[in-house]
Amino acid sequence: MTIMKTIKYLAIAAAVLAASSCLNESAELSQTGGKVFTAAFAEGETKAVLKPGVETSTVEWETTDHVSILAGESNWDYAAQTAGTATTLKYVSESAQGDNFYALYPYDATATLADGVITTVLPAEQTAVPGSFSAHMAVAYTETNALAFKNVCGLVRVKVMSEGVTKVVFEGKNDEYVAGKIDVTVAVEPAWAATAESSKTVALVAEGGKTLAMGDYYLATLPQRFQSGFTVKVYCGETLAQTKDVDADLTLQRCQIVPGKVGFDVESIAPTIATVGETITVTGYGFTEGTKVKINGAEATVSVTSSTSLAVTVPAGLEKATDYKLSVEVPGFDAVETAPFRYFYLPVYKAETVCGTSGTAGLEEGTGTKCKIHSPYFIGEGSDGQLWFTCAHKTSDAICKFDYANTQAMTIFVSAAEVTDATYPYGGAFDASGNLHIALKSSATQLGKVTPEGEYSTYDFYTDMGSPMDICFDKNGIKYVAERNKQWLLIDNGTSVEKINLDFRIISLDADKDSKYLYMGSDSKFKIFRMDIATREIVAVAGDGTKPVSGTASSYGTRGNPLTANVGNVTGLYVDPSDGYIYYLDQQYCTMNVLIPGVGGDAAKGVVLKAYGTNFNNGFLGSNGGQLTKASDGNFYVTANGKHKIGKVYVSE
Numbered sequence: 001m002t003i004m005k006t007i008k009y010l011a012i013a014a015a016v017l018a019a020s021s022c023l024n025e026s027a028e029l030s031q032t033g034g035k036v037f038t039a040a041f042a043e044g045e046t047k048a049v050l051k052p053g054v055e056t057s058t059v060e061w062e063t064t065d066h067v068s069i070l071a072g073e074s075n076w077d078y079a080a081q082t083a084g085t086a087t088t089l090k091y092v093s094e095s096a097q098g099d100n101f102y103a104l105y106p107y108d109a110t111a112t113l114a115d116g117v118i119t120t121v122l123p124a125e126q127t128a129v130p131g132s133f134s135a136h137m138a139v140a141y142t143e144t145n146a147l148a149f150k151n152v153c154g155l156v157r158v159k160v161m162s163e164g165v166t167k168v169v170f171e172g173k174n175d176e177y178v179a180g181k182i183d184v185t186v187a188v189e190p191a192w193a194a195t196a197e198s199s200k201t202v203a204l205v206a207e208g209g210k211t212l213a214m215g216d217y218y219l220a221t222l223p224q225r226f227q228s229g230f231t232v233k234v235y236c237g238e239t240l241a242q243t244k245d246v247d248a249d250l251t252l253q254r255c256q257i258v259p260g261k262v263g264f265d266v267e268s269i270a271p272t273i274a275t276v277g278e279t280i281t282v283t284g285y286g287f288t289e290g291t292k293v294k295i296n297g298a299e300a301t302v303s304v305t306s307s308t309s310l311a312v313t314v315p316a317g318l319e320k321a322t323d324y325k326l327s328v329e330v331p332g333f334d335a336v337e338t339a340p341f342r343y344f345y346l347p348v349y350k351a352e353t354v355c356g357t358s359g360t361a362g363l364e365e366g367t368g369t370k371c372k373i374h375s376p377y378f379i380g381e382g383s384d385g386q387l388w389f390t391c392a393h394k395t396s397d398a399i400c401k402f403d404y405a406n407t408q409a410m411t412i413f414v415s416a417a418e419v420t421d422a423t424y425p426y427g428g429a430f431d432a433s434g435n436l437h438i439a440l441k442s443s444a445t446q447l448g449k450v451t452p453e454g455e456y457s458t459y460d461f462y463t464d465m466g467s468p469m470d471i472c473f474d475k476n477g478i479k480y481v482a483e484r485n486k487q488w489l490l491i492d493n494g495t496s497v498e499k500i501n502l503d504f505r506i507i508s509l510d511a512d513k514d515s516k517y518l519y520m521g522s523d524s525k526f527k528i529f530r531m532d533i534a535t536r537e538i539v540a541v542a543g544d545g546t547k548p549v550s551g552t553a554s555s556y557g558t559r560g561n562p563l564t565a566n567v568g569n570v571t572g573l574y575v576d577p578s579d580g581y582i583y584y585l586d587q588q589y590c591t592m593n594v595l596i597p598g599v600g601g602d603a604a605k606g607v608v609l610k611a612y613g614t615n616f617n618n619g620f621l622g623s624n625g626g627q628l629t630k631a632s633d634g635n636f637y638v639t640a641n642g643k644h645k646i647g648k649v650y651v652s653e
Contacts, residue, residue, distance in 0.1 A: 001371070004554075006310070014288060024249070031382045034090075034091050034094075034095025034096075035088050035095050035096050035097075035145065035331065036088055036089060036091075036092075036145065036253060037069070037078065037088070037089040037101075037103070037145045037146070037147050038074075038086065038087075038088055038089070038144070038145060038146050038147065039061070039067065039080070039086065039087050039088070039089050039103075039140075039147045039149065040085065040086040040087075040147075040148065040149070041085075041138075041148065041150070041151075042140075042148035042149065042150050049344045057529075060083060060084050060085055061080045061082070061083055061084060061085070061086070061087040061383060062080065062083050063079075063080055063081065063083055064080075065080040065087075065105070065106070065488060066078065066079050066080075066092070066106060066107035067079075067080070067089055067103055067104065067105050067106070067107055068103065068104040068105075068106075068107045068108055068120075068143060069089070069091075069101055069102075069103055069111075070095060070101070070102040070103070070111065070112075070113040070118065071097065071098035071100060071101050071102065071113070071434075072098065072113070073112070073113070074096070074097070074098075075089055075109065075111055075112070075113075076092075076094055076095070076096045076106075077091070077092040077093065077107055077109070078091050078092065078096075078103075079091075079092050079484050080226070081249045084123070089147070094494050095242050098142075099142070099143060100142075100143055101142050101143075101147075102116070102118060102140070102141050102186055103139065103140040103141070103142070103149065104118050104120055104137070104138075104139055104184075105136075105137065105138040105139070105148045105149060106136075106137075108120045108121060113126055116141075116185065116186055116187075117183050117184065117185050117186075118139060118183070118184045118186060119181065119182070119183050119184075120137070120181070120182065120184060121180065121181050121182070121620060122135060122137055122152075122153065122179045122180065122182060122202075122220060122221075122222065123135045123179065123181050123202075124178075124179040124199035124201060124202050125203045125205055126202065126205070126209050126219050126220065126328065127200075127202055127204075127205060128158075128168075128204050128205060128206055128207065128217045129217065129218075130213060130215050130216070130217065131215065131216055131217075131308060132217075132218060133155060133217070133218035133219060133220055134435070134460060135219070135220045136151070136152075136153055136155075136220045136591050137151070137153050137184070137220065138150060138151050138152060139153040139184055139186045139190050139207065140186070141186045142432070143513075143625075144537040145384070150189075150190050150254075150383075151190075151254050151255050152184055152190050152192060152222075152223075152241075152254065153221060153222060153223065153254065154220070154221060154222075154223045154252040154253055154254060154255065154256045154257070154258065155218045155219065155220055155221075155256070155257045155258070155400070156170055156204065156218065156219050156221055156257070156258045157217070157218055157257055157258065157259045158204055158216070158217045158218065158219060158232075158251075159215070159216050159217075159259070160212045160213070160214050160215060160216075160217065160245065161214060161264060161265040161285075161286065161336045162214065162264055162265070162330075162333040162334060162336070163211065163214065163333070164203070164211055164236040164237075164241075164332070164333060164334065165206075165211060165212045165234055165235070165236060165241075166206050166209070166210075166211050166212065166235050166236060166237055167203055167206070167234075167235040168203065168204040168212075168217075168219070168232060168233070168234055168235070169201050169202070169203045169204075169232070169233040169235070170201065170202050170203075170204075170221060170230060170231075171200055171201040171202075171230060171231055171233075172200070172226045172228070172229075172230050172231075173226070173228040173229050173230060173231060173245075173247075174226070174227060174228050174597055175200055176200065176224060176226060177194040177198040177199065177200055177203040177276075178199065178200060178201065178202045178221045178222050179198070179199045179201070179220075179221060179222065180194075180195075180197055180198040180199030181195045181196075181197035181198055181536065182194060182195060182198055182222065182390060183195060186571075189254075190254070192222055192223075202219055202220075202221050203219075204217055204219045204329040209238075211298075218257070218411075221252065222255045223252050223253050223256070223321065224251070225249075225250070225251040225252075226249070226250045226251070226252065226253060227249050228244050228247070228249070229245065229246045229247040229250060230245075230250070231243060231244065231245050231246070231533065232244040232246070234332075236332050236333070237406060239332060240332075241330075241332025241333060242286060242288060242330070242332060242333075243288075243360055244286065244307070244376045253582050255615040262334065264284060264286025264287060264288075264328075264330045265284050265285060265286065265336060266282055266283070266284035266326075266328055266336055266337075266338045267280065267283050267284045267285075268282075268283050268284075269282050269283075269326065269338050269341055270283075270559075270560070270596055271337060271341070271558075271559030271560050271607075272339070272340075272341045272342065272559070272560040272599050272605060273341060273342040273343075273344060273559050273560055273596065273598045273599070273605070273606055274314050274341055274342075274343065274344070274559065275343065275344050275345055275346065276313060276314050276315065276316045276318070277313065277314060277316075278313070278314050279311050279312065279313055279314075280311075280312045280314060280326065280341060280644070281309060281310070281311055281312075281314060282309070282310040282311075282326060282328065283308060283309055284310075284328075285307060286307065286333075287304050287306070287307050287308065287309070287310055287328075287330060288304065288307070288330055288331065289304055290330075290331045291304050291310060291328065291329065291330050292328075292329040293310065293312045293326050293327065293328050293329070294326070294327040294329070295312075295315060295318070295324050295325075295326055295327070296317075296318060296324055298315055298317065300312050300313055300314070300315050300326075301313040301315070301507045306608075310328070312326060314343065318343040318581055319343065320343060320344050320345040321342070321344065321579040321580055321581070321597070321601070322342070322343050322344055323340040323341070323342050323343075323599055323600065324340060324341060324348070325337045325338055325339070325340050325341075326338040328339070336537065339599075340599050340600075341599065342596075342597070342599045342600075342601075342605075342606070344596045344600045344606075344607070346594065346596065346609055346611065347651045347652070348651070349592075349611050349612040349636075349649050349650065349651060349652060350612070350649070350650060350651075350652045351425070351612055351638075351647045351648065351650070352647065352648055352650075353369055353645050353646070353647055353648075354368060354369070354372065354402075354404065354408070354637070354646055354647065354648045355368060355369070355371060355402045355404075355408075355410050355645060355646035356369065356371060356372065356373040356643075356644050356645035356646055357369055357370070357371070357372055357644065357645065358380065358411075358643050358644070358645050359641075359643055359644065360372060360644060361374045361375070361393070361396070361644045362374055362396070362514075362644075363391060363398055363412065363416065365409070365410055365411050365412055366409075366410055367408050367409050367410070368405065368408040369439055369645075370409040371387075372644070373391055373400065373410065373551065373644055373645070374391045374393045374395075374396035374398075374644055375391055375392050375393040375641050375642075375644065375645070376390065376391055376392075376394070376400075376626065376639035376640070376641060376644065376645070376646060377389070377390050377391075377392040377425070377426050377427065377625075377626060377627060377630050377641055378390040378425070378426060378427050378428040378438065378627050378639070379626075379627055379628065379637055379639045379641055379646065380428065380429065380436070380629045381629060381631050382401070382430065382434065382436065382452065383430070383434035383452050384401075384452065385405060385632065386401045386402060386403050386404070386405075387401065387402040387403075387404050387629070387637055387646070388401055388413065388436055389398070389401075389402065389427050389559050389639060389646065390425040390426065390428065390438060391416075391425075392424045392425055392426050392641075393424075393443065394418070395426070396414055396416055397416050397419040397423050397424060397425055398414060398415055398416045398425075398622060399413045399414035399419065399425065399436070399438070399450055400412050400413050400526065401413045401442050402646060404631060404633070404637065404648075405632075405633060413450070413454055414450055414454065414456040419448070419456065423440045423441075423442055423443065423448070424440065424441035424442045425438045425439070425440055425441075425443045425448055426438070426439045426440075426468070426469050426470065426578060427439050427469055427470030427471055427482070427508065427572075427627060428448075428470075428509075429469050429470075429471045429472045429473050429479075430473070431473055431479075432473070432477055433452075434451075434452040435449055435450065435451050435452070436449065436450040437449050437471050437479070438450070438471070438474075439466065439468040439469055439470055439471050439481065439482070440458070440522040441467055441468060441469060442467075443464050443465065443468065444463070444464060444466070445460055445461065445462065445463050445464075445465060446458040446459060446460055446461060447459060447461045447468065447471070447481070452569060460479070461481070461490075461492070461497070462483075462490055462497050462499075464486075465483050465488075465490075466483060466484065466485030466486040467483065467484040467485040467486075467488065468481055468483050468484070468557065469480065469482045469483070469484045469506070469507040469508070470482040470506075470508045470509050470627075471509075472509050472510050472511055472518075473511075474511040474515035475511075475513065475514070475515045476515055477482075477494070478491060478492065478493055478515075478533075479491070479492040480492075480495075480511070480518060482506040482507060482508065482509050482520065483506065484505045484506060484507050484523070485505070487501065487502045487503065487504060487505055487506065488500065488502065488506075489502055489506060489509075489518075489520070489531070498500070500531075500536065500538075502538070503525075504522040504524050504525040504527070504529065505522055505523050505524040505525075506520050506521070506522060506529075507521055507522065507569065507570065507571060508520070508521035508571055508572050508573045508627070509521065509525045509573060510574055510575045510582075510634060510653060511533070511575065512574040512575045512577075512580060513575070513577035513580075515533055516532070516533060516534070517530050517531065517532060517533065517603075518530070518531045518533055519531075519541075519573055519575060519582055519603075520538075520573075521569075521570025521571065521572070521573050521584060522569070522570060523569035523570070523571075523587070525540075525543070526543050526544075526545050526546060526547060526548065526566075526567050526568060526569075526635050527540045527541075527542060527543030527544075527545055527546060527563075527567055528540070528541055528542040528543055528562075528567060528573075528582070528584065528595060529541065530572055530603060530604070539604070540563060540605045541562060541563070541595070541603045541606075542557075542562035542563060542565055542567055542595050542603070542606075542608055543562070543563065543565060543566070543567030544557070544563060544564055544565065544566060544567075546566055548566065548568045548588035550588075553589070553590040554566035554567075554568070554586070554588075554591070554610075556593075556607070556609055556610065557608055558605070559607050560598055560605055560606070560607070561605075562595055562603065562604065562606055562607060562608045563604075565608035566589070567586065567608070568586040568587050568588025568589050569586070569587035569588055569625065570584045570585065570586065570587075571585050571587050571625030571627060572584060572585040572625070572626055572627030572628045572638075573627055574627075574628050574629055574630060574636075576630060580597050580601050580603075581594050581595070581596050581597070582594065582596075582603060583595075583596070583611060583628060583630075583636065584628075585621060585625060585626055585627065585628055585638065586613075587623060587624065587625040588623070589613070590613055590614060590622065590623055591610050591611075591613030591614070591621065591637070592610075592611045592612045592613050592621065592628065592638060592649060593608060593609065593610050593611060593613075594608070594609055594610075594611045595607075595608050596608075596609065611636075611649070612649050621638060621640050621643070621647070622640040622641060622642030622643035623642050624641040624642030624643075625641050625642070626638060626639035626640050626641040626642075627639055628649075634651075635648050635649065635650045635651075636648070636650070637649075644648070
């Protein structure tokens with residue numbers, strides 16, 4: 001049970017749980033026509049014990065408060081004259097007479113006194129007061145005029161979390177008396193005893209047949225041990241909407257507040273990203289049999305595992321890359337929505353070799369697997385509808401084409417002689433005019449460029465580069481270059497080049513379709529990074545930083561926290577503009593993986609999953625990395641650098 005937080009202020013019509021004041025034990029205050037009293041609360045009655053060190057605020061007298069002054073068989077009505085933590089009590093119609101006086105708050109015209117025992121009534125039906133309570137009881141004794149009141153009751157907090165509640169009923173599980181007519185012994189520690197007219201229930205009701213607004217209320221009950229716990233019943237109109245059982249062995253003391261919640265509410269869901277058939281756990285309270293959950297208006301399969309937990313199966317028919325809220329319906333109450341979760345869908349992929357001879361290096365034109373290619377790296381679809389790719393080897397540097405949609409022919413677009421041996425054309429990207437810009441890994445100053453017509457050239461870009469590895473353009477035409485050895489991100493806005501120093505070796509990059517974020521792969525930190533293009537803020541969004549162990553499978557981490565996943569060297573990145581999924585090639589684990597963004601499209605709240613691959617030991621993709629793209633046919637094409645081939649990764653039927 002959740003411990004109640006500090007009460008800021010209880011605006012009540014009585015002086016209970018009040019801050020103490022030094023009691024005035026001076027001579028009797030006399031007033032023409034009769035006896036008056038001073039009233040405050042005794043030392044030690046200043047705190048409602050919530051938990052050690054937590055206090056309530058003061059509760060003050062109001063001028064509308066009335067007190068019974070008792071002596072012998074008499075019961076006089078006295079009224080508070082001033083508001084505050086202490087007050088003066090003056091008789092209403094007749095002054096008290098005698099030497100020994102007992103006092104009872106609130107005034108009860110039916111209260112009687114016998115041998116120091118006050119017989120009175122704690123109402124078994126109490127009017128609900130938002131943030132406060134309408135019933136309580138305190139007693140005092142004096143041989144002078146100074147009354148030091150002590151509380152008789154404890155309080156039960158009722159936190160109403162749903163609309164439509166009209167009544168809340170509290171009762172013990174062992175037929176304990178909790179209210180009604182009782183005998184109160186006024187002593188150092190007030191004590192009570194049940195009578196034949198005591199009640200085993202106490203009810204909190206809305207005034208005038210209305211409903212309770214959501215919020216905190218308090219009901220007064222008799223302090224005692226509830227060895228078997230207690231039950232709270234919630235009514236909406238005349239209908240019993242909820243029964244809440246608390247089975248703990250609980251002792252309610254004087255001045256103590258027991259927290260509780262009625263109705264129901266949801267507190268959290270996990271995971272926050274899920275796909276069809278998976279289970280989302282909803283935590284909260286007040287769940288009962290018959291609880292329903294709807295997602296996008298359709299009823300989902302739900303299991304009530306406890307009053308505080310639901311297991312919900314994600315249904316089919318949802319749209320991927322979309323946020324949904326769960327609507328939870330408990331019988332008798334209005335539905336409550338959860339925080340959103342992100343629905344994703346990842347199909348089952350297969351792969352096949354479509355270009356090159358697996359494991360055989362060379363540079364020979366041909367059709368499909370009958371051609372030879374050497375250490376392919378960059379791959380992307382040109383304006384002519386063919387796949388352009390680079391061969392990055394000191395003896396076979398070239399830019400080639402693969403007609404994937406028609407003839408399956410591989411042609412050498414720019415020969416090794418034109419590129420120049422040992423230049424190593426690695427990653428690249430197309431600009432808005434269809435020109436392919438290429439990172440020349442061994443060049444300290446230049447980048448390469450191929451026009452749509454096949455004209456190859458180099459151009460000066462930045463001095464003293466160590467090993468440029470990849471290039472991308474955002475939607476605004478800004479060019480980004482990954483400089484590995486110097487750990488630079490170079491940003492070309494068309495007029496100048498900005499250099500950003502990194503603390504990791506950057507080897508791959510791609511921007512999202514809106515040019516909000518630039519994603520960067522590393523071969524040193526075993527993470528994927530994200531840069532906010534507007535602010536230049538760089539954070540890790542995936543990878544736990546653990547260096548991969550050869551021959552072991554990766555862990556894909558916790559849903560909603562990609563930073564718990566294993567990530568190797570990320571040689572290629574592709575941000576799918578259709579859904580924002582971030583596909584990447586993992587060199588160590590030999591897999592094509594995907595970082596699927598979570599709620600709100602935030603990659604840092606997503607999940608890392610395997611799209612395709614054997615997960616270790618030099619599988620289909622090989623262990624030397626490569627890059628990937630998604631072509632117009634909807635399939636992924638991947639360069640397997642170490643296996644000298646291009647693979648097609650496609651959705652399995």
